[in-house]
Amino acid sequence: MLNEDTKAMPRECGDCPIRHRAVCARCEADELERLDQIKYYRNFEAGQTVIWAGDKMDFVGSVVSGIATLTQAMEDGRTQMVGLLLPSDFVGRPGRVTAAYDVVATTDLVMCCFRKQPFEDMLNRTPHIAQRLLEMTLDELDAAREWMLVLGRKTAREKIASLLSIIARRDAALNMVGRTGPMVFDLPLTREAMADYLGLTLETVSRQISALKRDGVIVLEGKRHVTVPDFNRLLDEAGDDSDGGMLA
Template sequence: MSKLLVAEIPRECGDCPIRHRAVCARCEADELELLDQIKYYRTYEAGQTIVWSGDRMEFVGSVVKGVGTLTQTMEDGRRQVVGLLLPSDFVGRPGRETATYDVVATTDTVMCCFRKKPFEEMMVRTPHIAQRLLQMTLDELDAAREWMLVLGRKTAREKIASLLSIVARRDATLNLHAGGPIEFELPLTREAMADYLGLTLETVSRQINALKREGVIELKGKRQVTVPDFDRLSEEAGDDSDGGMLS
C-alpha cells in the first residue's frame, strides 16, 4: 500500500547519517563508503508500528521523510508520546539491546537505517561520530526537558500553541522559509496530539478551534495549518519571545 517511491528519497540522505541534521564536515570518503555498505532504506505506512517496546533493536537510523512518535503506554492504557520524530531525527540507542518505547509512523515514512552492530563498531573506530551523537542526544534531552515544562505547567491552550509552534519552526527551517505566513500539514491525529500533550482529544479539538476562531491560526480542512503571525503563536505558547531584549 505504500505509495512512496525510491525517487522521493531526498538526496542529502546519501551519505553520513549524521548529516541529516547538520553537515558533518569531518566525514571522510572511506567512512562514507563504510556507512553506505551498512545502509538501507525502509518505508512504513501511516499508522504502522516500526518498533515495539521490548523488541530487539536490529538497526539505528534517521527519519528521511514522514513523521513518527515515541510512545510509552501504561498497563491500563494511558498513553504518553515522549518524542516526536521529524525528518532528520535519529532513532535508536547505541549500546542498548531492546527498545524502550513503541516507535510508530504517523504518516507514510521513509527511514534510512544502519544495521546496529556494524554501526556501533564504526562508532568505536570513529570518535567524531560518537561526539556528534552526543551533541544530538544533548539536543534531544533539551527538547525533552522543554516538554516537561509544557506538560507540567502549561494550560491546554498553551500546550496546543507549543506543539504548533514546534512543528511550524521545524517545517520552516527545513524548507528554508523566509518571512511571511508559515503553512504546513499537521502530521498527527487529534488523538496523537492529545497523547503528546497530556490531554484528551476532545480538549485538543476545542482548543484548536478556539485558536482558529481567534485568528491565531487558519485551517484548511482538518490538517492543513497556516500561521499568519509566528510571534503571536509563540506568545500564546507562553514562550519568552522577548524580541531581542535580552543582553
Template sequence: MTKIIPFRNCDGCPIRHRAICATCDGDEFVQLEAMKYYRSYSAGQTIMWAGDRMEFVASVVAGTATIQHLVEDGRKQTVGLLLPSDFIGRPGREIALYDVTAVSDVTLCCFRRGEFEKLVTNTPHIAQRMLAMALDELDAARDWMFLLGRKTALERIASFLLLIQRRTVSTDGLVVPQPTPVSLPLTREAMSDYLGLTLETVSRQFSKLKADGIIEYASKREIIIPDVAALRNVAGEGAAY
C-alpha cells in the same frame, strides 16, 4: 500515497546535512554509506515494539514517527517526535524501551546495530555527533517536561504548532512568504498523546485559537499562522528571535 524515494545513494539525500552523517569525513562517510539500507513503513505501522530486540538503528529520511510509552490500562504518552533527520535507537542497548510508530508513511535509512556500534567505537566523529544529537534531544525532552508539568492546554497547543512550524520551515529550506501554511503531521488524537491532553481538549483549543484569530484553517490538517509573534505569545514563549 506512498512517496517513492527517488535516490539510491546519499547524494541528494534530503537529510544529508542534518542527520547523524552530517559531520562525517570522507572515510567515515564511505563506511556509513556502505552499510546503510532503506526501509519503508506505511502510516500506522509499528516500527519497533517496546521490549523487542532492536536489529537496527536508523535516521528518519521522510515522514513522521512517534516514540510512545504505553501502559496496560491504556494510558499512552508520546515521549518523542521523530521528524526527518532524527535518529532512532541507541547504540549499546539491545532492547527497545518504547514503541516507535509511523504516523505517516516513513522512510528510514537503517544501519545494523552491531556494525553501527563498532563504528561508534572506532570513529570519534560519529560518537561525537551521536553525543551532540543525544544532548539536543535531552534539552528538547526537558523543554517538553516543562510543557507537560506547567503549561495550560492552550499554551501546549500553541507550543506544538510553533515546534512544527520551526521544524517545517527549516526542513523545506529557504525562507517562504510570511503567512506560511503549516501542515500538521499528527491527528488530533496523536497530538493529545504528545501534549498530555485528551483529543477533545485539543480540538477545543484549536477552535479557540481559530476563534481568536491566532490561526486559520487551510484544511483541518493544515493551518495558517498570520502572526507568529502572536502565537508565540499565546505559547508563553518569550518574544525570542
C-alpha cells in the same frame, strides 16, 4: 522481518537529503563510504509500527523522510508521546538490546538502517560519528526538557499553541522560508496524537484548536492545513518569551 522493506530505492549517501543533519553529518568521504556499505533502507506505511517497546532491536537508523512517533504506554492504556521523529532524527540506542518505546510511523516513512553490531563497531572507531551522535542526543535532551515545562506547567491552550509554534518553526526551517509574513503548514498529527503529545484528551485538543481559530490566532482550512497570520501572537499564546525568539 527482511522482506517488507528492501523495496526502498537505494541511494548514494552523497545526495541523501539528510546528509548534513543526520548522525553521519560530520563524516569524511572515506567514512561515509564505509557507512554506505553497511546501510540499508526500510520503508514503512503510515500507521505501521516500526518497533514495539520491549522487543529486541537489532538495528538502529535515521529517519530519511516521513514522520514517526516515540510513545510510552501504561497498562490501562494511557499513552504519552515522548518523541517526534523527523527526517534526520536517530532511532535506537547503542548498547541497548531491547526497545524502550513504541516507534510508530505516522506517515509513510523511509529509514536508513544499520545493523546494530556493525554500527557500534563503527561508532567506536569513528569519532566523527560519536561526536555527532552526542550532539544530537544533547539536542534531544534539551527538547525533552522543554517539553517537560509544557507538560507540567502549561494550560491546554498554551500547550496547543506551543505545539503549533514548534511545528511552524521547524517547517519554516525545513523549507527555508523567511521569518516574515504568515506561516503556512500542515499538521502531521491526528488530534489524538497531538493529545498524546500534550498530555490532554483529544476532545480538549479539538476544543482549544477551535478556540484559537475563533480568536484569530490561526486560520484553518480543512482539519489539517494551518495558517498563522502573526507568529508572535502565537508565541504569546504559548507563554513563550516572544522577544527571545532568536534562541541561537
